[in-house]
Amino acid sequence: MFNLAIAGAVFGLIFVAELPDKTAIASLVLGAKYRPSWVFTGVAAAFAVHVVIAVLAGSLIALLPRRPVEGAVGALFLVGAILLWRRGAGDEQEEARLSESAAEAGLGRVAAMSFGVIFLAEFGDLTQILCANLAARYHSPLSVGVGAVLALWAVALVAMLGGKTLMRVIPIAMIVRIAAVVMVILAGYSVYQAAHG
Secondary structure (H helix, E strand, C coil), X not given: CCCHHHHHHHHHHHHHHHCCCHHHHHHHHHHHHCCHHHHXXXXXXXXXXHHHHHHHHHHHHCCCCHHHHHHHHHHHHHHHHHHHHHCCCCCCCHHHHCCCCHHHCCHHHHHXXXXXXXXXXXXXXXXXXXXXXHHHHHCCHHHHXXXXXXXXXXHHHHHXXXXXXXXXXXXXXXXXXXXHHHHHHHHHHHHHHHHHC
């Protein structure tokens, strides 16, 4: 069953967590170098595949006893918050790895390259783990999946079409800190739920 409130909450959290990520920087670089619509085709497909994997993993976790899962989810949120806080402004070396001639690339080649870059960069990433945790918490795979996919697509679009401007308005360090604080709050709530059932 689809729940708009859950999808909205997931969208907000995933969007904030993904914005300073290396995949956003990769999307920015790819979008600047190639036609953005071609890049988005590959990026969107890669994010959709990752969300399906994460939601399936989270749904399997949800079948386990509730209290231990809440404790584990709380611990994962806390670890994620620490990693997010410690992570810098992202990986600016992505640009060096993307040195293909734009004149020679067509839709299929650009989309495939974009899919590959994002798929490899995002595998096991913080937002994929966060998505699995949210699927386990909310027991609404469709809501979590829709919210996560839309958030990841929105970040890719923001990065490709207006990333440089946004980073001038909102410092990347502030975005990272906000996402980390939200994850600490979620960790505390999960631990509370585990302790008090």
